[in-house]
Amino acid sequence: MSRYQFNEERLEFTRTRATIKGLLRKALWFFLGSLGLAVVYYLLFGMFILSPAERNMVRETELMNSEYERLSKEMNDLDKVLGELETRDKSIYGTVMHSAPVDLSESETDISHYRNLLNTMSFGLAVHTDSILSGLEQKAATVTRALYLAGNTVYDNKDHLKYIPARFPLRSPSMEAIGATIGQRVHPFYKIPMEHNGMDFLVGFGTDVVATADGYVSKVSRSPRGQGNVVEIVHGESGFSTLYAHLSELFVRQGQQVTRGMVIARVGSSGMSFMPHLHYEVHQDSLVRDPVHYFFMDVMPKEYRQIMLTAYNTGQSLD
Numbered sequence: 001m002s003r004y005q006f007n008e009e010r011l012e013f014t015r016t017r018a019t020i021k022g023l024l025r026k027a028l029w030f031f032l033g034s035l036g037l038a039v040v041y042y043l044l045f046g047m048f049i050l051s052p053a054e055r056n057m058v059r060e061t062e063l064m065n066s067e068y069e070r071l072s073k074e075m076n077d078l079d080k081v082l083g084e085l086e087t088r089d090k091s092i093y094g095t096v097m098h099s100a101p102v103d104l105s106e107s108e109t110d111i112s113h114y115r116n117l118l119n120t121m122s123f124g125l126a127v128h129t130d131s132i133l134s135g136l137e138q139k140a141a142t143v144t145r146a147l148y149l150a151g152n153t154v155y156d157n158k159d160h161l162k163y164i165p166a167r168f169p170l171r172s173p174s175m176e177a178i179g180a181t182i183g184q185r186v187h188p189f190y191k192i193p194m195e196h197n198g199m200d201f202l203v204g205f206g207t208d209v210v211a212t213a214d215g216y217v218s219k220v221s222r223s224p225r226g227q228g229n230v231v232e233i234v235h236g237e238s239g240f241s242t243l244y245a246h247l248s249e250l251f252v253r254q255g256q257q258v259t260r261g262m263v264i265a266r267v268g269s270s271g272m273s274f275m276p277h278l279h280y281e282v283h284q285d286s287l288v289r290d291p292v293h294y295f296f297m298d299v300m301p302k303e304y305r306q307i308m309l310t311a312y313n314t315g316q317s318l319d
Helices: 020-048 052-097 112-119 121-156 158-163 301-313
Strands: 002-007 012-017 183-186 193-196 199-201 208-210 215-221 229-235 240-250 263-267 278-284 287-289
Touching (some): 215 240
Antiparallel strands (some): 002 012, 183 193, 208 263, 215 229, 229 240, 240 263, 240 278, 278 287
């Protein structure tokens, strides 16, 4: 490429040609500048943006920290249990064998007194008690391992838990609101036993109805017959779906995404309904499931037992 330079003696511009040395110098400076910029960009990228391997290391570190905290808590609990066992052991020796346990921490321990205990009647009782305690310890170890495996399973599948219908379709319903669940129930109009595929909740007209898990609305229908106004929700890829029937107002549309606890409708008495109530169904892989077993996020064991007794002993459905 040609360049022009002003000649002061001749007072005119003259054309000069670039030499190979000049071109090489320019190429060298361009290469060094590009290399410097690349290094600067790499350093900035490494300081503010983590690579996939670094993100995995950070996640593994967090998991190890949480596991360390859990194991530390278990160790503290075991220390407390061992302390209680030591206290109970001393009490058993004092009550049953009328003696104090051997202190194995001493260098010279006299066990002649305990040899004489072998001939007493209390020794047989102690052996029997020891066998029972050994069995209980084995069972406790089995239960602990099962709980550990269950905890790991829940942790590994925590993202799928939001798709399990694990709460009431109403906000804190009373025990008096629980009606008949699935099975043969007397129909309120025909007065004959008929198959009932859901659970009835006897609540006031206009009570909010909430989604029991995350998912999307697969069906919204309005009808003066049958189940009346209905909303059906499919819960991700878990295989679960839920149905809410005899509604008065509907607040969702087909295809809409919903989350657990979101208000989707209000209780009514549409369709073939004996009185205002909510008919709630749970399905898994097209099979009817008993809703009474899917309220574990909202109830304690004592309340769960009461719900089962009420739901199974209610002989007549409301639809």
